[in-house]
Amino acid sequence: MLETFLQFLFSGITAGAIYALVALGFTLIYNASHVINFAQGEFVMIGGMATVFLADAGWPIWAAAPLAVLLAVAVGVALERLAIAPAREASTVSLIVITIGASILLRGLAQLVWDRNFHTLAPFSGEEPIRVLGASILPQSLWVLGGSLLAVLALGWFFGRTLLGKAVIATAHNRLAAELMGIETRHVMTLCFALSALLGALGGVLITPITLTSYDAGVMLGLKGFSAAILGGMGSATGAVVGGLLLGVVEAMGAGFLSSAYKDAIAFVLILVVLVAVPRGLMGARGAERV
Amino acid sequence: MSLLEVQSLSKTFGGVAAVAEVSFELEAGHVHSVIGPNGAGKTTLFNLIAGAVRPSGGKVRLDGADITGLAPHVLAERGIGRSFQTPQIFAAMSVAENVMVGRHLRLDRRLLPSLLGMPAVDRANRAARERAQLLLDQVGLGQEADRPAGGLAYGAMKRLEIARALAGDPRLLLLDEPAAGLNPTETAEITALIQAIAAAGVTVVLVEHDMRLVMAVSDHIIVLDSGRKLADGTAAAIRADPAVIAAYLGQAQ
Amino acid sequence: MIRRREARRGGLGALAAVLLVLPFVLPNTYYLNVAILAGLNAIACIGLNLLIGYAGQISLGHAAFFGIGAYVSAILTAGQGWPPVLALLAALVLNGALAFAVARPILRLRGHYLAMATLGLGIIVAIVLAQEVRLTGGPDGMPVPPLVLLGWSPPGEAAWYGIVAVLLWIAAWLSLNLARSPIGRALAALNASEIAAATAGVDVARHKSLVFVLSALYASLAGSLFAHYAGFITPAKAGFLQSVELVTMVVLGGMASTFGAVVGAAILTALPQIFATFHEYETIALGAILMGIMIFLPRGLVPSLARLAGRR
Numbered sequence: 026m027l028e029t030f031l032q033f034l035f036s037g038i039t040a041g042a043i044y045a046l047v048a049l050g051f052t053l054i055y056n057a058s059h060v061i062n063f064a065q066g067e068f069v070m071i072g073g074m075a076t077v078f079l080a081d082a083g084w085p086i087w088a089a090a091p092l093a094v095l096l097a098v099a100v101g102v103a104l105e106r107l108a109i110a111p112a113r114e115a116s117t118v119s120l121i122v123i124t125i126g127a128s129i130l131l132r133g134l135a136q137l138v139w140d141r142n143f144h145t146l147a148p149f150s151g152e153e154p155i156r157v158l159g160a161s162i163l164p165q166s167l168w169v170l171g172g173s174l175l176a177v178l179a180l181g182w183f184f185g186r187t188l189l190g191k192a193v194i195a196t197a198h199n200r201l202a203a204e205l206m207g208i209e210t211r212h213v214m215t216l217c218f219a220l221s222a223l224l225g226a227l228g229g230v231l232i233t234p235i236t237l238t239s240y241d242a243g244v245m246l247g248l249k250g251f252s253a254a255i256l257g258g259m260g261s262a263t264g265a266v267v268g269g270l271l272l273g274v275v276e277a278m279g280a281g282f283l284s285s286a287y288k289d290a291i292a293f294v295l296i297l298v299v300l301v302a303v304p305r306g307l308m309g310a311r312g313a314e315r316v
Numbered sequence: 317m318s319l320l321e322v323q324s325l326s327k328t329f330g331g332v333a334a335v336a337e338v339s340f341e342l343e344a345g346h347v348h349s350v351i352g353p354n355g356a357g358k359t360t361l362f363n364l365i366a367g368a369v370r371p372s373g374g375k376v377r378l379d380g381a382d383i384t385g386l387a388p389h390v391l392a393e394r395g396i397g398r399s400f401q402t403p404q405i406f407a408a409m410s411v412a413e414n415v416m417v418g419r420h421l422r423l424d425r426r427l428l429p430s431l432l433g434m435p436a437v438d439r440a441n442r443a444a445r446e447r448a449q450l451l452l453d454q455v456g457l458g459q460e461a462d463r464p465a466g467g468l469a470y471g472a473m474k475r476l477e478i479a480r481a482l483a484g485d486p487r488l489l490l491l492d493e494p495a496a497g498l499n500p501t502e503t504a505e506i507t508a509l510i511q512a513i514a515a516a517g518v519t520v521v522l523v524e525h526d527m528r529l530v531m532a533v534s535d536h537i538i539v540l541d542s543g544r545k546l547a548d549g550t551a552a553a554i555r556a557d558p559a560v561i562a563a564y565l566g567q568a569q
Numbered sequence: 570m571i572r573r574r575e576a577r578r579g580g581l582g583a584l585a586a587v588l589l590v591l592p593f594v595l596p597n598t599y600y601l602n603v604a605i606l607a608g609l610n611a612i613a614c615i616g617l618n619l620l621i622g623y624a625g626q627i628s629l630g631h632a633a634f635f636g637i638g639a640y641v642s643a644i645l646t647a648g649q650g651w652p653p654v655l656a657l658l659a660a661l662v663l664n665g666a667l668a669f670a671v672a673r674p675i676l677r678l679r680g681h682y683l684a685m686a687t688l689g690l691g692i693i694v695a696i697v698l699a700q701e702v703r704l705t706g707g708p709d710g711m712p713v714p715p716l717v718l719l720g721w722s723p724p725g726e727a728a729w730y731g732i733v734a735v736l737l738w739i740a741a742w743l744s745l746n747l748a749r750s751p752i753g754r755a756l757a758a759l760n761a762s763e764i765a766a767a768t769a770g771v772d773v774a775r776h777k778s779l780v781f782v783l784s785a786l787y788a789s790l791a792g793s794l795f796a797h798y799a800g801f802i803t804p805a806k807a808g809f810l811q812s813v814e815l816v817t818m819v820v821l822g823g824m825a826s827t828f829g830a831v832v833g834a835a836i837l838t839a840l841p842q843i844f845a846t847f848h849e850y851e852t853i854a855l856g857a858i859l860m861g862i863m864i865f866l867p868r869g870l871v872p873s874l875a876r877l878a879g880r881r
Contacts, residue, residue, distance in 0.1 A: 055681075108860050112864045116867065118621065118824070119863050122817055122859060123860050126855075126863065128856070129856035130853055132852060133851070133852030133853035133855070133856055136849070137850070244809070248692070248809065251685065252685065252689070255682060259682070287700060289692070289696055293688075293690075296685060296686070296689050297686055297693075301675070304677060304678050306682070388768050389767045392768060392769060392770035393770060398768055400765065406758050409758070409761070416751075417754050417758045417766065418770075420751055420755055420771050425751050431746055431747050431750075432743070433750075437746075437750045444751070
């Protein structure tokens with residue numbers, strides 16, 4: 026019983042770490058611009074697919090992965106510069122449709138440049154499972170957890186200790202005030218898109234050896250990441266990480282103990298229950314509307 | 317007999333008391349004002365009476381009936397109308413349509429006739445439109461009836477809100493800073509408008525910083541400070557109250 | 570007001586004219602088929618526009634109601650031998666009840682939280698439809714018997730076109746009537762400011778529920794008809810991408826514009842068919858066009874073009 030439980034817990038935390046990375050990407054962009062970027066999952070897909078194809082072309086993984094992440098960052102910057110920035114004045118729903126259009130476009134490009142098949146990637150350090158209290162952990166899971174942890178710590182350092190990071194936080198709090206203080210909020214927006222593309226692509230690179238990838242792998246991952254961000258409370262970085270891990274674990278437990286056919290539904294049932302009980306997510310901002 | 321009775325009304329936001337144990341009575345047909353420095357809890361008091369915010373404690377009675385914590389649309393049905401500190405107008409609609417929304421409760425709201433576009437709905441719309449025109453003429457926006465409301469100037473939006481509130485035939489009208497941002501001419505017009513509304517039998521409550529306006533129209537003044545009632549009484553009594561002078565008037569002059 | 574009523578009559582007249590002329594200018598039944606599919610999407614979009622455009626409440630799960638409509642029709646006619654019209658009505662009742670049950674708790678949410686909740690609801694429905702294999706045939710879908718009205722079955726594309734065109738026109742007429750009624754004004758009011766609408770006497774929760782149920786009924790009708798017309802239905806029709814497509818049609822055509830919803834549905838149904846010859850580029854073009862229109866005409870096609878025409 027304990028072994029099964031641990032087994033589900035490990036796989037849940039692994040998936041949850043990826044959800045957390047995607048959710049952090051949502052949170053970054055949301056805080057800087059109040060845009061919900063529905064192309065977030067596509068960054069994950071680009072990270073995974075580009076690594077796969079570079080590796081197939083003979084590149085070593087230590088070169089292919091960073092290059093794939095860089096490609097995703099370039100796409101993120103292009104998305105912000107070419108589609109989001111020109112539509113500054115558009116309504117929330119219009120912006121949502123723009124990012125949905127971008128996600129469709131990116132999926133189409135992935136189909137064209139790569140293909141419509143499933144792909145896998147060799148695990149970074151072998152496939153020999155590690156035994157822990159009777160449960161087994163894939164070495165790749167450790168890569169996922171370690172990589173995600175490093176990314177979260179680096180992000181914390183960036184926002185807590187660097188001037189640039191503080192400029193981003195200032196912009197998120199009050200755009201006008203930040204501008205008056207001489208912060209180029211335009212660049213801050215671009216930076217946030219770049220960072221969130223980086224996080225998503227990193228997740229894609231790390232998870233692909235476990236889950237396979239394809240041109241449309243980003244759809245579900247994006248939705249799960251959005252769920253995790255909402256679950257934690259949109260705009261809260263801690264909430265995004267907690268929401269991601271919680272979602273991953275609940276999903277793995279539900280799939281293991283209740284019904285694997287309804288694995289994907291469990292995440293959304295959870296989110297509906299939480300939203301009906303706590304309309305602003307677990308760690309979302311609370312406050313009355315001023316009239 | 318008093319129209320509205322407020323008894324030990326309180327509201328705390330995250331441990332901070334915005335309104336604390338406030339009690340007063342409003343006599344029907346009079347103009348009442350709530351004054352006090354910024355942050356005294358005036359707008360919160362309005363929000364509590366009009367149902368936008370649920371009280372943490374205390375009672376509100378309208379004509380003797382307990383209305384504490386009822387939803388805003390239920391209170392509208394009971395005869396409470398209000399305007400907002402920051403105008404909450406329906407920007408995409410025309411000025412006249414804004415007022416017609418204020419008439420909502422008196423119109424045919426059955427689903428089927430609405431879907432089928434039956435003549436009854438047309439008649440209701442026409443009647444509401446005529447009524448809206450009258451009210452817009454009264455607040456001085458008669459010429460603007462068909463313009464998009466979002467294009468109005470700030471002062472005009474405040475007057476539009478008054479017309480919209482009047483469209484519901486309220487017994488009690490709460491006006492949150494109706495003269496804020498107005499020039500002296502407009503303030504004089506608002507003063508006359510408030511007097512006309514009161515003369516028609518509507519009980520008016522003002523939150524207002526313009527002391528000249530307050531003193532000119534009020535039969536009764538309630539002074540709030542840090543969420544508590546400092547004093548209430550006639551304009552003359554308030555002007556003479558040492559506590560009020562110390563806490564508020566003295567500071568302003 | 571008067572001008573607006575004329576615009577409404579003119580619009581309904583123009584819609585009738587287009588619907589009448591269309592079958593005579595379309596070169597063959599393939600295009601008639603596209604027109605029928607566009608019409609069915611347009612019916613769903615007119616309903617969705619009541620919710621998103623007028624009342625300002627986003628739904629990213631509306632294909633669920635379309636899918637439930639389609640599957641209830643399919644299951645009751647194929648499995649239980651119900652007459653199609655009765656099955657269609659049963660689907661309306663079921664969808665209406667479901668929408669009513671979830672409306673109050675879900676529509677308390679705002680903005681992105683509402684988007685998330687409706688999205689989750691839609692995905693749950695799609696997963697149930699895909700997993701309940703015994704009832705629905707699972708991810709591969711299930712066949713649906715043809716439509717029968719009082720013993721008559723539409724023999725071909727032309728008859729189907731007639732049915733869809735009439736229903737589409739009625740759907741638009743009902744929507745326009747509602748928009749200018751006190752209920753329609755209340756919806757627009759709560760879209761602009763919930764607290765001001767409530768203060769004016771509008772029961773905000775009740776109106777949100779009402780418009781949510783109405784929009785679900787529109788989608789249900791379109792779904793039932795689609796099932797019978799296509800003769801086959803898969804859970805993908807209830808899925809997230811389908812929901813997104815419906816929202817996109819509404820936003821592309823123009824928010825709070827009944828005719829915009831029709832135009833958006835027509836364009837987005839026809840585009841993939843046009844690009845089908847360049848199969849590889851279909852999704853790319855679709856994505857690029859969506860982004861382009863929203864960046865350059867953020868209010869959507871019909872309102873933006875109407876504005877241009879008005880300025881001239």
